[in-house]
Amino acid sequence: MKRLLFAALLAVQSLLHAAPLGLKAGVFEPARMAPDFAVRGSDGKELKLSAFRGKLVVLEFGYTSCVDVCPVSLAMLAQARKQLGALASQVQVIYVTVDPERDTPERMRKYLGAFDPAILGGTGTPEQMAKVRKDYGISATKKMIDGSKTEYVVGHSSFLYFIDREGKLRALLPYGRTADDVAHDAAILLKN
Amino acid sequence: MTQSRRFFRPFALALATLLLAVAALLAWAALAPVALDSRDELFEIPKGTWARRMAGDKIEILPSKVQLTLGANDVLLLRNLDDVPQIFGPVLIMPGQSFRLPFETVSENQFDCTAHASGQMSVSVQAMPAPGLARLQWRARRLVQHSFLSGYLWKN
Numbered sequence: 377m378k379r380l381l382f383a384a385l386l387a388v389q390s391l392l393h394a395a396p397l398g399l400k401a402g403v404f405e406p407a408r409m410a411p412d413f414a415v416r417g418s419d420g421k422e423l424k425l426s427a428f429r430g431k432l433v434v435l436e437f438g439y440t441s442c443v444d445v446c447p448v449s450l451a452m453l454a455q456a457r458k459q460l461g462a463l464a465s466q467v468q469v470i471y472v473t474v475d476p477e478r479d480t481p482e483r484m485r486k487y488l489g490a491f492d493p494a495i496l497g498g499t500g501t502p503e504q505m506a507k508v509r510k511d512y513g514i515s516a517t518k519k520m521i522d523g524s525k526t527e528y529v530v531g532h533s534s535f536l537y538f539i540d541r542e543g544k545l546r547a548l549l550p551y552g553r554t555a556d557d558v559a560h561d562a563a564i565l566l567k568n
Numbered sequence: 569m570t571q572s573r574r575f576f577r578p579f580a581l582a583l584a585t586l587l588l589a590v591a592a593l594l595a596w597a598a599l600a601p602v603a604l605d606s607r608d609e610l611f612e613i614p615k616g617t618w619a620r621r622m623a624g625d626k627i628e629i630l631p632s633k634v635q636l637t638l639g640a641n642d643v644l645l646l647r648n649l650d651d652v653p654q655i656f657g658p659v660l661i662m663p664g665q666s667f668r669l670p671f672e673t674v675s676e677n678q679f680d681c682t683a684h685a686s687g688q689m690s691v692s693v694q695a696m697p698a699p700g701l702a703r704l705q706w707r708a709r710r711l712v713q714h715s716f717l718s719g720y721l722w723k724n
Contacts, residue, residue, distance in 0.1 A: 402669030404665055405667075408665065512660060513659060513660025533680050548659055548667070552677070
């Protein structure tokens, strides 16, 4: 009888776990551990993803010279953090560069500070950053600006990655969604 | 004359029944509310896809343009049944893993996609078709998309 009860409890638990959370973002099933990385943080210290266990990490890929996607996305993330109120302290936004040649920690700190000083930037050697991009399936393509031999833009993936308190990559939000959507999903993922 | 009438009567009756049935079907397709079993629009990478690609087989898994309808099939469901990770549309999906992306607004979405020669795929989310010709066309298009013709249409 006890065994039956235990089996029933397990079944209910697994059903609850599998139940859709109602996220606005795209959801991975089953969720797997997010690839870990250790790069240089915009605060000058080592930035290791796994060091943020216990917090919800919102990961974005971009570069400080980006003129269209990144400013919009970072302003939206800053707005979402405001909307989260007290919960914001449990959410860490990490902005990983796809342009390590130009994005130094100092440059990233200044750039991100204009949106929200709590956002951490991550940079490293081109090889290090290429490995991070590969692990997350990020595309980044350099294109020279017409008439310039040194200036370029980088076309890059613009999804937001949600990594839960246990370090699992749970969800992905496409570019263009609102701060309401981010705050909504962050609040749910902090509880689940 | 009477004999020939008697001869053709069953055919005329059958034809009339057929026309009536077609008209009823078209009326249903044009007016009945859209109600699908699932809101998921599923695309799967079958097992062995990577091996077939390595062998030079050009396999199209995902159309470069996906059309979804709000309130009907507005969830993109990507599933990797292969043995290796796959960049599937906009995301890296591990073997045995699926990715379920809901859409809540009418929109045109462009995603990077290494699986396509253009490097892009688009997801067009359209409003529920109104009763009438629009709904009839929607059902006809869906019928074609989910038939044997779909593979041919993706590639052409």
